[in-house]
Amino acid sequence: METLTTRREHNKAVTRRSLAAAALRLAMEHGLDGVTVEDIADAAGVSRRTFSNYFTSKEDAVLDADRERLRALVAMVEARPAGEGAWQALRASTAELYRVRPLPDVEWMAQLRLLRRHPSLLARQAGDQVALERDLAAVLVRREPDEEAARLMAATFLTTIRTGIALWLEGAGAQELPDLVDRLLGRVQVQGT
Amino acid sequence: METLTTRREHNKAVTRRSLAAAALRLAMEHGLDGVTVEDIADAAGVSRRTFSNYFTSKEDAVLDADRERLRALVAMVEARPAGEGAWQALRASTAELYRVRPLPDVEWMAQLRLLRRHPSLLARQAGDQVALERDLAAVLVRREPDEEAARLMAATFLTTIRTGIALWLEGAGAQELPDLVDRLLGRVQVQGT
DNA sequence: ACAATTCTTGCGCGTTGTGCAAGTTTGCGC
DNA sequence: GCGCAAACTTGCACAACGCGCAAGAATTGT
CATH class of the missing domain: 1.10.10.60 (Homeodomain-like)
Incomplete structure (x- = not known):
């Protein structure tokens, strides 16, 4: 067995x-x-x-969980209902991610504060996201046929998430991360075709 | 003397x-x-x-010119007319940058193709941009008082530029970079206050 | 049970980043 | 011009890193 x-x-x-x-x-x-x-x-x-x-x-190893999480998010986007628009699918998947895999508070908080401090981790994380952009854009193309728009959307989306996390870390932590991120996502608009 | x-x-x-x-x-x-x-x-x-x-x-050294260029852009944004809106100032400054400091075609093309290939350069570049986000956001606050929005705008803007360059490098190079970037900037919208 | 594939490990080598202490250049007041 | 202090350069040494290589161990399929 x-x-x-x-x-x-x-x-x-x-x-x-x-x-x-x-x-x-x-x-x-x-x-x-x-x-x-x-x-x-x-x-x-x-x-x-x-x-x-x-x-x-070691940076690579430390950020492994992060990357895995983002890969899961890409899978969620792919699995959204077919009729849904691209940005809407991204937004919904993000909310879903926080529901399905909530952050183990204390530990993650510590990790992220660590991330935020160390430049080499920030750099690595940003670099990873660049690599992910392609995958995400590939998934998005089904909902946003214009490749240029899909790519721009993927990049913008990932950056918005990153910004949300950054702001959350800097702030007093008064607000919940999912709410903050969702609000930011609501502020951004990428014109499709 | x-x-x-x-x-x-x-x-x-x-x-x-x-x-x-x-x-x-x-x-x-x-x-x-x-x-x-x-x-x-x-x-x-x-x-x-x-x-x-x-x-x-060495990555640091190779990207020095890039960073300097972006710092110049931040300075240009700061120097835009006071009445201008935040995003408009960013867009105008970008166009201005390409006018005032055109890319020395051949050499830059080669550099960027190099950048694009090597992961460690991509990572470093992305990391640098994260550091720049703060400075840019600080300059933007004058035009967009909501700090959260300013930050989001700075991040989105820099990512859009990066995406434009990436698309330009991948494409056949049929279109001019400034036009491409400006078109992308036109597609994105970040809601202010 | 045996051979092929895959993974682990130790070794070695060139490269990197950095603290430290000595030497050299530049700045400045006299 | 003189000399001192600050700033910069350099060589040395060292821990750490990333990786190629080849030998050994585990896992697989037949």
Whole structure:
């Protein structure tokens, strides 16, 4: 009675998660600069070299959960009802994401405050988003046939999310993140075809 | 008969420019990975250690001109007529930037194709933009008092520019960049107060 | 059970960023 | 012009990083 997938994939997924979790935990504990790749590898019970087989840097590992979350969001957008407009689908998916996968408050708060501080993480995160833009735009094309508009929409949308998070982190945290993000999304308009 | 500024500042400016220029030239010539910091330092006639006094990485040096350009744009936005609306000021400044400082076609084209390829440059560039968002938002506040809106506008604007450049690079280059960017800017709308 | 594929690991190497301390240049008041 | 203080450059050393390579271990399919 193994897992549903093959054993290899399962093992890989486990070590990947271990590494990402260890990276996040240690970075929150000692600060990003207070942790070496070797520390993370040790905590996950693998060698430094193996770490490099999964991630290219510690920033990469720390942000793994973030990326996974965004990939889930793209999938949600794809699964929205066919008739829905592009921007509406994005907005609805965002709300859905916060419903289906709420942020584990305390831990995430700490992670994000960490993110916000360290420039190399900000840079990496922004870089990741650029890569995601293509995927998101590809999904959007079904709802917004003009490729140029789809691309612009994807970029604008992701940036709006990022801005929402930034504002939320800076503010006293008086308002709920989902509400803030949704309000921002309501303020932006990208003209379609 | 020295320069207008003090000698020290002048010398610093010279070596900085030398380093940035050398970085750009060598990166275009041999690819980003085909160049070491030492190569760049040698080409500029300084030591590797001195390079680090000016830039933290070669990506940093390569993108120096880009950043300077964006800083000029922020200054232009600040200098626009007082009555002008925020988004209108941004749009006008962009057009002005392309008029006042046209892109040295061939060289820039090559640089941007280089940028687009290399992930670490994309990441760095995106990270720089995040840092610029604050400055731009601060300038915008005069025209858009709602800080949240100003911030969102700054982020959206910079992303639109980036998207325009990305599309331009990918396309056959049939259309002029300024026109493309201006069209994109026309498609986006960020609701003020 | 055996061979092929895939993953892990240790080793080595070139590169990077940075603190430190000595040397050099520039600025400024006398 | 003189000399001192501040600022800048340089070489050195070191921990850390990313990655190619090849040998060993685990997993797979037959």
